[in-house]
Amino acid sequence: MSGNTENRNIENHNEKKAKGPSTSNFIKSIINNDIKAGKYGGRVHTRFPPEPNGYLHIGHAKSICLNFGIAAEYNGLCNLRFDDTNPVKEDVEYVDSIKEDVSWLGFDWQDRLFFASDYFDQLYEFAVELIKKGKAYVCDLAPDEVKEYRGTLTMPGKESPYRNRSVEENLDLFKQMRDGEFEDGLRVLRAKIDMSSPNMNMRDSTIYRIKHSSHHRTGDKWCIYPMYDFTHCLSDSIERITHSLCTLEFENHRLLYDWYLDQLDVYHPQQIEFARLNLSYTVLSKRKLLRLVRQGYVSGWDDPRMPTISGLRRRGYSPRAIRFFAELIGIAKKDSLVDLSMLEFSVREDLNKHAPRIMAVLNPLKVIIDNYPDGHEEELDAINNPEDPSAGTRKVPFSKVLYIERDDFMEQPPRKFFRLSPGREVRLRYAYFLTCQSVIKDDTTGKIIELHCTYDPETKGGSSPDGRKVKATLHWVSARHAVKSEVRIYDHLFTIENPNDTEDGKDFIDYLNHDSLKVLQECYFEPGIINAKIGSTYQFERLGYFCVDKESTDTHKVFNRTVTLRDSWAKHKKR
RNA sequence: UGCCCUGUGGUGUAACUGGCAACACAUCUGACUCUGGAUCAGAAGAGUUCAGGUUCGAAUCCUGGCGGGGCAGCCA
Numbered sequence: 166m167s168g169n170t171e172n173r174n175i176e177n178h179n180e181k182k183a184k185g186p187s188t189s190n191f192i193k194s195i196i197n198n199d200i201k202a203g204k205y206g207g208r209v210h211t212r213f214p215p216e217p218n219g220y221l222h223i224g225h226a227k228s229i230c231l232n233f234g235i236a237a238e239y240n241g242l243c244n245l246r247f248d249d250t251n252p253v254k255e256d257v258e259y260v261d262s263i264k265e266d267v268s269w270l271g272f273d274w275q276d277r278l279f280f281a282s283d284y285f286d287q288l289y290e291f292a293v294e295l296i297k298k299g300k301a302y303v304c305d306l307a308p309d310e311v312k313e314y315r316g317t318l319t320m321p322g323k324e325s326p327y328r329n330r331s332v333e334e335n336l337d338l339f340k341q342m343r344d345g346e347f348e349d350g351l352r353v354l355r356a357k358i359d360m361s362s363p364n365m366n367m368r369d370s371t372i373y374r375i376k377h378s379s380h381h382r383t384g385d386k387w388c389i390y391p392m393y394d395f396t397h398c399l400s401d402s403i404e405r406i407t408h409s410l411c412t413l414e415f416e417n418h419r420l421l422y423d424w425y426l427d428q429l430d431v432y433h434p435q436q437i438e439f440a441r442l443n444l445s446y447t448v449l450s451k452r453k454l455l456r457l458v459r460q461g462y463v464s465g466w467d468d469p470r471m472p473t474i475s476g477l478r479r480r481g482y483s484p485r486a487i488r489f490f491a492e493l494i495g496i497a498k499k500d501s502l503v504d505l506s507m508l509e510f511s512v513r514e515d516l517n518k519h520a521p522r523i524m525a526v527l528n529p530l531k532v533i534i535d536n537y538p539d540g541h542e543e544e545l546d547a548i549n550n551p552e553d554p555s556a557g558t559r560k561v562p563f564s565k566v567l568y569i570e571r572d573d574f575m576e577q578p579p580r581k582f583f584r585l586s587p588g589r590e591v592r593l594r595y596a597y598f599l600t601c602q603s604v605i606k607d608d609t610t611g612k613i614i615e616l617h618c619t620y621d622p623e624t625k626g627g628s629s630p631d632g633r634k635v636k637a638t639l640h641w642v643s644a645r646h647a648v649k650s651e652v653r654i655y656d657h658l659f660t661i662e663n664p665n666d667t668e669d670g671k672d673f674i675d676y677l678n679h680d681s682l683k684v685l686q687e688c689y690f691e692p693g694i695i696n697a698k699i700g701s702t703y704q705f706e707r708l709g710y711f712c713v714d715k716e717s718t719d720t721h722k723v724f725n726r727t728v729t730l731r732d733s734w735a736k737h738k739k740r
Numbered sequence: 741u742g743c744c745c746u747g748u749g750g751u752g753u754a755a756c757u758g759g760c761a762a763c764a765c766a767u768c769u770g771a772c773u774c775u776g777g778a779u780c781a782g783a784a785g786a787g788u789u790c791a792g793g794u795u796c797g798a799a800u801c802c803u804g805g806c807g808g809g810g811c812a813g814c815c816a
Contacts (some may be wrong), residue, residue, distance in 0.1 A: 189753095189754065189755090189756090190753080190754090194756095214816095215816095216815085216816050218815090218816080248816065250789070250815095250816080251815060251816075253815095254815075254816085259780045267772085273751090285805040294794055308813085308814060311813095311814075312812075312813085314810070315812055317742085317812055318741095318742055318743080318811070318812060319741065319742045319743095320742080321742090349814085350814060353814050354813095355814095361793095362743085363742055363743040364743060364744075364811080365743085365812050366811075366812055368812085371813085373814085374813095374814035375814080376814080390814095392813090392814075392815085392816090393815070393816050394816095396816095397816085402803090413745070413746090413809075413810070414809095414810060414811085414816090415810095415816090416744060416745055416810070416811090417743080417744055417745085417811050418812070419744095420744090437747085440746090440809095451816095480796095484752085493752080493753090493764065493765080494752055494753075494754085494764095494765095495752065495754085495764095497746095497747065497752085497753065499745085499746050499747065499808085499809085500746080500808080500809060500810095501751080501752065502751075502752090503751075503752060503765095504750090504751045504752075504765065504766070506751080506765060506766055507751080507752065507765050507766090510765060511765095513777090513778095517777075517778060518778095519755090522766090522775080551775085551777090551778075552779095553776070581776095583776070584776090592774060593774095594774060594775070595774075596774095598784095605757095607755095626774090627774045628774075635774090636776090636805095638773095638774050638775065638776095639774075639775095640775075660801095692791085704775085704777085706775050706777080707772085707776080707777070708775090730775075730776090730777050730778090731775070731776090731777065731778090732777085733776050733777090734774090734776045737776085
């Protein structure tokens with residue numbers, strides 16, 4: 166007894182020390198109970214079921230991490246299944262990008278890549294079976310009539326006049342539908358359920374509709390296509406899925422999901438709904454993202470400001486950071502708005518450990534070291550990543566003329582500004598102590614053109630033999646050796662936290678941040694940067710994390726700023 | 741005037757199905773530091789939407805309000 170208490174205390178203590186997000190959520194507790202009860206023989210089998218009609222975004226990443234993550238955790242499996250039942254909206258372009266994004270995120274569906282369209286034959290047979298059971302009928306009502314007959318949220322619908330056709334007639338008509346005897350929209354196959362159900366989905370919902378349109382996988386084999394509700398539950402059933410996880414808007418569809426499976430008396434997975442992701446200062450709906458792309462507000466699906474997986478990838482987010490983020494935000498049933506700072510925290514957390522450091526000056530200010538010998542140069546040792554000793558060191562050239570960051574100098578420094586100012590001494594990272602002697606300005610504009618400074622040769626490497634301290638360390642680049650390149654600075658795409666929640670008469674587009682992209686053309690880098698590969702990520706010391714953009718060439722690099730470093734001076738300035 | 745879901749610090753989630761509301765982000769201190777980074781230590785901040793009820797004891801159970809979301813595609 167006392168031993169137990171002791172153990173528990175130790176556990177509690179460890180829990181307290183353990184960092185990181187809580188790993189429990191309501192879905193896992195359902196699964197735990199199912200396993201305990203022996204449901205599905207203790208098996209866990211999930212699936213990620215995108216429709217190939219757009220690019221994946223960070224919200225999908227949440228779902229991908231959930232589905233694949235749960236499968237992994239319970240030693241189960243997760244399928245990738247394309248929900249491709251509407252040929253007019255879908256395209257192989259999207260299939261390819263989705264596959265790329267899922268595997269880039271680090272998940273493997275192995276040999277379980279499926280398409281709902283793989284099941285079209287079986288689905289047709291299931292529909293026939295439903296007809297034979299008297300549970301489905303061909304309805305001749307026009308679309309607007311169907312709508313009228315459906316009733317409203319508060320009023321029951323009325324039954325279609327075609328509802329009581331004989332099984333034979335239904336079978337015949339359905340076959341004719343399949344054989345292309347009718348135009349689009351002329352007839353549909355409907356479930357015979359309950360026109361007065363308080364759940365609109367149960368008011369004889371559509372099973373098959375006619376679309377004379379060729380499908381990206383089945384070509385012209387079919388001119389009738391099954392609807393989502395019918396397809397999804399049966400696809401889950403066919404694949405022996407145990408837990409079918411989807412977002413909240415399908416909650417009301419669960420009744421139908423269960424109904425089809427019950428009528429057909431087939432293997433019955435369970436649908437569980439969770440809240441989709443909302444992220445502050447952005448939009449996460451395919452429709453809205455598509456509009457940003459189509460109307461040219463961004464450069465494409467992979468614009469680094471986009472919350473798409475491809476946008477985040479181009480921006481410099483790592484798969485690890487995104488997976489960590491998914492873990493961090495958790496899973497629940499209430500809709501919420503996740504603060505962007507969580508996403509930013511996730512990348513910093515990862516990149517801090519893995520991104521090599523480099524010095525880059527984004528807004529250059531020339532510094533001339535008057536007492537440094539003309540034409541002299543030396544190579545200084547710099548650490549590639551203080552968080553990772555195995556990353557090693559590199560040489561950085563130093564000479565008489567340097568660039569430093571314009572923000573690192575103030576002629577009249579306010580309190581708490583520790584950086585360079587007239588007469589003040591600072592350290593140049595990995596180099597020497599430097600003291601500002603004079604400021605040269607443009608006579609007409611008053612703009613500071615250059616600084617004249619002196620260095621202390623005794624401080625090579627960054628520390629002084631006499632033990633005197635400096636309050637700041639600046640990054641710098643030797644002017645003669647510098648590589649000039651371009652840096653793109655990104656900010657939120659929107660000016661308000663929740664662009665989905667707009668004032669009356671306004672549209673999310675009205676809240677676009679017109680300063681979300683700033684291009685800096687005169688940035689100077691350590692010469693080593695010329696070898697940087699597209700897609701690789703660096704920390705520019707004291708500035709942030711940056712990623713080599715695909716528009717870079719051998720001689721001209723383009724960097725995207727992924728995220729800034731935490732910056733307590735910037736915060737202080739804001740106050 | 742229908743049905744379903746949902747209300748826990750500023751934000752996102754926990755609380756082993758009734759036992760002192762915990763963790764993370766954000767915020768603020770301080771220590772350390774050749775990145776105002778990282779790291780470390782600490783602080784402030786909710787009494788769980790409200791009102792009743794059951795109970796020795798309620799975020800958890802019951803009743804009723806209030807707030808938020810979803811549903812009337814031959815979209816998913």
